[in-house]
Amino acid sequence: MQHDRERLHLEFERLRENSARRSKDRGFELAARWNRDETEIEYLYRQGQLICDERDLDVVLAAFEELRLDRPEVLEGPVGLVILHVSETDAAEVADKLAESLGDERIVAPNHVLDAQSHAVMCPATEPxxxxxxxxxxxxxxxxxxxxxxxxxxxxxxxxxxxxxxxxxxxxxxxxxxxxxxxxxxxxxxxxxxxxxxxxxxxxxxxxxxxxxxxxxxxxxxxxxxxxxxxxxxxxxxxxxxxxxxxxxxxxxxxxxxxxxxxxxxxxxxxxxxxxxxxxxxxxxxxxxxxxxxxxxxxxxxxxxxxxxxxxxxxxxxxxxxxxxxxxxxxxxxxxxxxxxxxxxxxxxxxxxxxxxxxxxxxxxxxxxxxxxxxxxxxxxxxxxxxxxxxxxxxxxxxxxxxxxxx
Structure with a gap:
């Protein structure tokens, strides 16, 4: 169990480093929501960003104001989404606070991160x-x-x-x-x-x-x-x-x-x-x-x-x-x-x-x-x-x- 935990942390660090040094100015800070004893990762997400439906933007910005959170920078995203930049704070924690305020955790979400499913990071399949x-x-x-x-x-x-x-x-x-x-x-x-x-x-x-x-x-x-x-x-x-x-x-x-x-x-x-x-x-x-x-x-x-x-x-x-x-x-x-x-x-x-x-x-x-x-x-x-x-x-x-x- 301890070996598996150490390997998981090593693999996460490798993926985090890869994400940060990506070419074409597409690098980003990778973060993880761990379980209590850090033996499993519940989900990966991109630090500094949240997403919501463009139709929910006004109510989401009102929730930011109600919670006295800094107003996020808003950018247009794909498929009718908007991107909320929430630098200087943890994106998953902000999402949790907004969910509690809005009474619905589906309105605002972290920008989840996908990993490749070969010798995928955080998995036991073989490397090449x-x-x-x-x-x-x-x-x-x-x-x-x-x-x-x-x-x-x-x-x-x-x-x-x-x-x-x-x-x-x-x-x-x-x-x-x-x-x-x-x-x-x-x-x-x-x-x-x-x-x-x-x-x-x-x-x-x-x-x-x-x-x-x-x-x-x-x-x-x-x-x-x-x-x-x-x-x-x-x-x-x-x-x-x-x-x-x-x-x-x-x-x-x-x-x-x-x-x-x-x-x-x-x-x-x-x-x-x-x-x-x-x-x-x-x-x-x-x-x-x-x-x-x-x-x-x-x-x-x-x-x-x-x-x-x-x-x-x-x-x-x-x-x-x-x-x-x-x-x-x-x-x-x-x-x-x-x-x-x-x-x-x-x-x-x-x-x-x-x-x-x-x-x-x-x-x-x-x-x-x-x-x-x-x-x-x-x-x-x-x-x-x-x-x-x-x-x-x-x-x-x-x-x-x-x-x-x-x-």
Missing amino acids: LAAYGPIPELGEPIGPGDARVAVIDTGFLPDLAKESGFERFSAVRTYEVDDDVYAPGTDRIQPYGGHGTAATARLLAVSGSRSVSVEVRDCLIGGAVDELAIVADLERVVRAGVDVVSVQAGLYARPGNTPKAFDMFYRRVLSRHPQTVVVAAAGNHGTDVPFWPAAYSWTTAVGSLTRGGDARTSWSNFGYWVDAYVSGESALVPFPNGTYTYVDKTSAAFTNGHAVWSGTSFATPVVAGLIARRMVERDVDARVARHIVLQEAAIGALPETGPRLIL
């Missing part, structure tokens, strides 16, 4: 281990359909894609570059460097590339992203008309609540684009506590099986809200060359451009890719293709686990 390809893949699907897919992750590494020899990366039509791979001026690979390229490879290994086009977004820099940033990317790709969105990140919200930005994203955007399917990682914490956005009814939540698919991995989240399980253990993926330092301070040299990496991050794009594949084969829209995939998962269900896909 050096390996060599070729990357296992299904044959190209045969059919008259096509699919547009968006991967919401750390961005894409075109040099790694070329060096990997994985020809299906040709389907990546647009991308943002993963530019936080190495510590500046060194060959030291930063945590989550290359994560988006690895997830994209997993997707294309299943979907094929001839009838699929992929866009890779880079909001998940350094392994973490606040919910406003990821929702802004989701809004962008959904409004652009993508069919399938693969999200390799997630969060725990304040107990008893759902994350406000995702609530608003569904109401303001996704509900008006019913043909778009969102696939999301169920998380790597070995719990049935709802993990967002995967736990929403409007997403397809993906948990992880062992490499052979005969059991759920011990670290995969589970529960009624997980829609399908597929292997996310020891996935062979492209990976940058250089020196990688593990959370226990040991290090390893990567020289072959590949790694094995575990987590629901590497199960999620498999399901997204399978939905795209069925769109091509059956010439159907994403909703119908999702229904077909979940029927297949139900047929292969694993007792005491749930719907299972074996590829």
Whole structure:
């Protein structure tokens, strides 16, 4: 138990440091709400910011005045939200005070932070281990359909894609570059460097590339992203008309609540684009506590099986809200060359451009890719293709686990 507690604190500190030093002026101060004995993190949040619906702004500002709190700076956010800057004080504590004053803790919320679900910080899944390809893949699907897919992750590494020899990366039509791979001026690979390229490879290994086009977004820099940033990317790709969105990140919200930005994203955007399917990682914490956005009814939540698919991995989240399980253990993926330092301070040299990496991050794009594949084969829209995939998962269900896909 003491070892687990120490590891958790080490992993939180690593994620906190990554969040602060993000490139492109997008760094932020990461904070955590811990349980009483600091053995668990209830939720992560961005320090200095709160969010509320723009329609509630007047009543929220009145509550600030009533509580004699400094009036926050107000900025426009995505999907009908406003951002309240509350520097010089703890954002979660201010949210609690406002909830008590307003009589409703759903009106104002912290800006929760999501972390990547690979060797995800605060979870027991493995970190990358050096390996060599070729990357296992299904044959190209045969059919008259096509699919547009968006991967919401750390961005894409075109040099790694070329060096990997994985020809299906040709389907990546647009991308943002993963530019936080190495510590500046060194060959030291930063945590989550290359994560988006690895997830994209997993997707294309299943979907094929001839009838699929992929866009890779880079909001998940350094392994973490606040919910406003990821929702802004989701809004962008959904409004652009993508069919399938693969999200390799997630969060725990304040107990008893759902994350406000995702609530608003569904109401303001996704509900008006019913043909778009969102696939999301169920998380790597070995719990049935709802993990967002995967736990929403409007997403397809993906948990992880062992490499052979005969059991759920011990670290995969589970529960009624997980829609399908597929292997996310020891996935062979492209990976940058250089020196990688593990959370226990040991290090390893990567020289072959590949790694094995575990987590629901590497199960999620498999399901997204399978939905795209069925769109091509059956010439159907994403909703119908999702229904077909979940029927297949139900047929292969694993007792005491749930719907299972074996590829």
